[in-house]
Amino acid sequence: MSNSHISFEFFPPQTAEGVEKLGLARRALAARNPEFFSVTFGAGGSTRDRTLEAVREIKAEGFEAAPHLSCVGSTRENIGSILSTYREAGIRRIVALRGDLPSGMATAGEFLYANELVEFIRKETGDHFHLEVAAYPEVHPQAKSARDDLLNFRKKIDAGANSAITQYFYNADSYFHFVDECGKLGIKAPIVPGIMPIVRYSQLARFSDACGAEIPRWMRKTLEGYGDDSESVQAFGLDAVARLCERLLAGGAPGLHFYTLNQAKPSIAILERMGL
Numbered sequence: 001m002s003n004s005h006i007s008f009e010f011f012p013p014q015t016a017e018g019v020e021k022l023g024l025a026r027r028a029l030a031a032r033n034p035e036f037f038s039v040t041f042g043a044g045g046s047t048r049d050r051t052l053e054a055v056r057e058i059k060a061e062g063f064e065a066a067p068h069l070s071c072v073g074s075t076r077e078n079i080g081s082i083l084s085t086y087r088e089a090g091i092r093r094i095v096a097l098r099g100d101l102p103s104g105m106a107t108a109g110e111f112l113y114a115n116e117l118v119e120f121i122r123k124e125t126g127d128h129f130h131l132e133v134a135a136y137p138e139v140h141p142q143a144k145s146a147r148d149d150l151l152n153f154r155k156k157i158d159a160g161a162n163s164a165i166t167q168y169f170y171n172a173d174s175y176f177h178f179v180d181e182c183g184k185l186g187i188k189a190p191i192v193p194g195i196m197p198i199v200r201y202s203q204l205a206r207f208s209d210a211c212g213a214e215i216p217r218w219m220r221k222t223l224e225g226y227g228d229d230s231e232s233v234q235a236f237g238l239d240a241v242a243r244l245c246e247r248l249l250a251g252g253a254p255g256l257h258f259y260t261l262n263q264a265k266p267s268i269a270i271l272e273r274m275g276l
């Protein structure tokens with residue numbers, strides 16, 4: 001696999017110290033020659049300026065930057081203005097999402113689902129942007145059924161998405177099954193697995209509960225058993241995730257997208273373990 005199929009995801013930092021740390025992480029990861037760096041976007045537009053700032057920095061360093069854009073709680077006018085700003089900033093790739101309504105925000109706004117955002121972006125900007133969308137091999141937590149979720153995923157591709165990045169998972173079979181099912185529906189868009197390195201178990205357990213990603217029992221029990229021994233957690237996590245990545249690539253996954261949480265070392269350790 002050439003390095004060009006690797007991508008790294010960041011969140012926009014809130015403090016000057018966070019900006020500096022992210023700069024260091026980004027430069028370390030840049031040595032892996034990623035296809036792009038993506039930057040998350042708080043639903044309801046809460047990180048609008050910081051996401052833009054982060055992607056501008058990435059572009060200034062000569063890398064492709066992909067801002068995420070979530071539509072829930074937004075109006076067409078608002079999304080239209082963000083698209084114009086991204087265009088002016090030279091952005092060519094967007095990760096288009098529904099997002100989750102922040103607590104306390106009563107109205108869903110003018111977009112209910114990500115397929116509507118994809119349709120809107122295509123209508124407003126034609127083929128200017130390469131559009132990535134989210135995919136859920138372990139099924140989105142709000143989906144009525146796996147089948148329903150799959151058909152909803154197809155709506156995003158039919159609306160004009162070019163490729164997809166998955167929610168993270170630790171069970172390679174869930175990914176292969178999802179890709180097979182997509183193939184049966186005639187979906188040809190590349191589906192890149194999202195990879196979450198294991199750094200801190202308590203944080204991972206919290207994220208996983210919130211987003212519906214399963215930590216298999218054998219992994220959970222092993223990680224729980226390490227308690228505060230972070231060295232053992234990380235050594236086990238490195239083995240498990242590097243093996244997962246190897247299986248995914250050997251089984252035909254078109255690349256790897258790392259959820260870095262703004263840290264370079266865990267993703268680099270996985271790539272080095274894999275000899276990449």
Ligand SMILES: Cc1cc2nc3c(=O)[nH]c(=O)nc-3n(C[C@H](O)[C@H](O)[C@H](O)COP(=O)(O)OP(=O)(O)OC[C@H]3O[C@@H](n4cnc5c(N)ncnc54)[C@H](O)[C@@H]3O)c2cc1C
Nearest residue numbers: 040041043068097098099113114134140142143149152167
């Ligand atoms: C790679 C990746 C990056 C992410 N980045 C961010 C980020 O930057 N900011 C952020 O806030 N969140 C982010 N998320 C989280 C994401 O916003 C949540 O998972 C959210 O709950 C769903 O977003 P979506 O775009 O997948 O929604 P959708 O594709 O709209 O799906 C949401 C749910 O609605 C159902 N559904 C979809 N379309 C329809 C339809 N037309 N009719 C009926 N039901 C439908 C689906 O089955 C699913 O259950 C990211 C997730 C992933 C996997």
